[in-house]
Amino acid sequence: MKTLAASLAVIAALSTLPLEGAQAKGCLKGAMVGAIAGHYMHHHAVLGAIAGCAIGHHVAAQNARDARAGHHGHH
DSSP states (O other): OHHHHHHHHHHHHHTTSOOOHHHHHHHHHHHHHHHHHHHHTTTOHHHHHHHHHHHHHHHHHHHHHHHHHTOOOOO
C-alpha cells in the first residue's frame, strides 16, 4: 500500500509539470494506469507511474501532431 501512496504522490507531482492540454492529460492518464499496473507487477507503482506518464505524453503529442497534419489516428 505504501508504493501505491508513493505513486499517487508522483502523479500529483507530475500534474505540476508545464505540459499543454492533451499532453498533460496523456501524462496523468498514463501515470494512473502505469501506477496501477506497476503496483500489481512486483510493487513498482512509482516506476509504472513515471513510465506511464512518458508513454501517455508521447501518445498525446503524436495525436496532436497527427491532428494538425490532418491525419485521423492509427485505428
